Amino acid sequence: MFTILPIKGYLDQIDGFNCDGISAGLKPSGDKDLGFIYTSTPCDVQAVFTENKFQAAPLKHFLQYEENFKTNFVLINSKNANAMTGKKGIEDINTIFNSLPFDLINPIMSSTGVIGNPLPIEKIVAGAKSFDLSASSGENLSKAIMTTDAYAKTCMYQVNLEDGSSFKIGAVSKGAGMINPNLATMLCFICTDANVPSKDMKEALIVNSETTFNAISVDGDTSTNDTVMLLANKKSNAYDKEAFIEALRLVMHDMAMLMVADGEGAKKAVAFEVINAISTEEAQIVAKALSNSLLVKTALFGEDPNFGRIASTIGASRITCDEETLVISYNDVIVYNKGELCFDGIQEAKASKVLKNDKYKVICDIGLGDSSFTAYGCDLGYKYVEINADYRT
Structure with missing residues (x-):
């Protein structure tokens, strides 16, 4: 038996995860546009991506890593999708990471915004260099990844297991338009301290995608950047497969429903x-x-x-x-x-x-x-x- 309880908070409420969002000058408005997720304990990471044949450079960069790799850093920018940018799009990601003064393990980049423009490398590097990796502001991160979103999208759950142990799982996402089954123009980052095996992570992501992100539509268009990423640092040492799959389903369902409700200009x-x-x-x-x-x-x-x-x-x-x-x-x-x-x-x-x-x-x-x-x-x-x-x- 287990119980799953919604709780208030952002990703930084999960043990071992830090995050923040800043303005790096990518948005003319001066709003936040660059964010990160960092964990001192390298995470297992699994992801599912868009089925669009023209996958963006960040997805191709991710897929260059060996299977079941670990990471401690995710960099996320809005306003620019780094899609349809060819080999240079991947080279630009490597240039950015090689320019940062942090101890990064298999760093990941994720982007959203306009397709067909090269990344503004100088602005991103300058902004990322100002990051405080000990920061805890999931709220800032949620704002930094927004594009046409009317509001930030987050959720958090605590799972209490029968043996008295517990783990947390939560998410931050963006998405309001270019949403179609086979994911959406969306980014979703799910973090957990559950001691979940990597193979279970992938299985649970695929199973739950079918009834959540692959079951929503705003406008019938499928993007080049769609990403659902799951990061697990295992710091709680708690795990139950059935409980984890159900908790992940709830998180993904919450995020998917927020995207549909926020469909660009949508009222229903x-x-x-x-x-x-x-x-x-x-x-x-x-x-x-x-x-x-x-x-x-x-x-x-x-x-x-x-x-x-x-x-x-x-x-x-x-x-x-x-x-x-x-x-x-x-x-x-x-x-x-x-x-x-x-x-x-x-x-x-x-x-x-x-x-x-x-x-x-x-x-x-x-x-x-x-x-x-x-x-x-x-x-x-x-x-x-x-x-x-x-x-x-």
């Missing part, structure tokens, strides 16, 4: 729950199709319970389905029931009321099996166009 966070499909794969196909559909997203923005857009997307997904078995609901309000039109004035008014909420479910009962999957999305409105029309400025 919606769960697309597909049930009774003939296979999990088909349920997943439909749920993700619904979370990606621009027509569905704009209907959500307009608070229009147009079930025709839902039904059309299900049929277009080419899964096994039948009008005579399909049921569509907004929360508990049924608008289509196995070939019967339920969308009269009364039901439409009830459904419209549901769509005025900030959060709700669109439930699609395929009625042909017993498999299910839930994807998460948001509405898409004028603000999204405004933000992305002038992103580089």
Whole structure:
């Protein structure tokens, strides 16, 4: 038995982890734009990355290390993705690390921002040289990695095990746009003092990604820099595999839901729950199709319970389905029931009321099996166009 309790705090609340964020002049606004995570005890590290074929230089740099390497330092910059920068992008990362006056073990760099621009090496080196590696400001770090985010994204849990031991696990992340299943335009750094084996770290990351970061969509675009990184310094000496997997799931779910809710200009966070499909794969196909559909997203923005857009997307997904078995609901309000039109004035008014909420479910009962999957999305409105029309400025 174990208990998992949410607690207040940032990554620096976890034994052995230090972090901070500063302004290095990367953002014209002068806001914080460069941060770090440091631990005096080298960490096991595992990560999952974007499936975009054009992976950014920081990802390629990470993958040059030997499998199951350890690290004690992660450097994170915003405003510049260091993507589509060729071999020079990797060389620039090495130049930065070779310029820092710290005892670094297999240092890692992570970047987010505009694609296609070389890193401003001088600004990053000057900023990083000013780091105090004993600093403890997870709040500053959370602000430094933001791009179009409306707010910082963090969470923290303490896991109490049956033998009286405990460990902590927490995360900081960024992500609001260019979010699509197969990760997102997102960076997520998860730290723990659990004594978790490296192989369990990788397994848990992959398993939990499918129902969290790989189940969200803001706009249907997949970035070049998407990263979910897990660092474990093992200082607590506490571990239970089942407890760890569940705690990691909670952390990743929290971060994924914050990203959907913060979709650039979004006002609605919606769960697309597909049930009774003939296979999990088909349920997943439909749920993700619904979370990606621009027509569905704009209907959500307009608070229009147009079930025709839902039904059309299900049929277009080419899964096994039948009008005579399909049921569509907004929360508990049924608008289509196995070939019967339920969308009269009364039901439409009830459904419209549901769509005025900030959060709700669109439930699609395929009625042909017993498999299910839930994807998460948001509405898409004028603000999204405004933000992305002038992103580089």
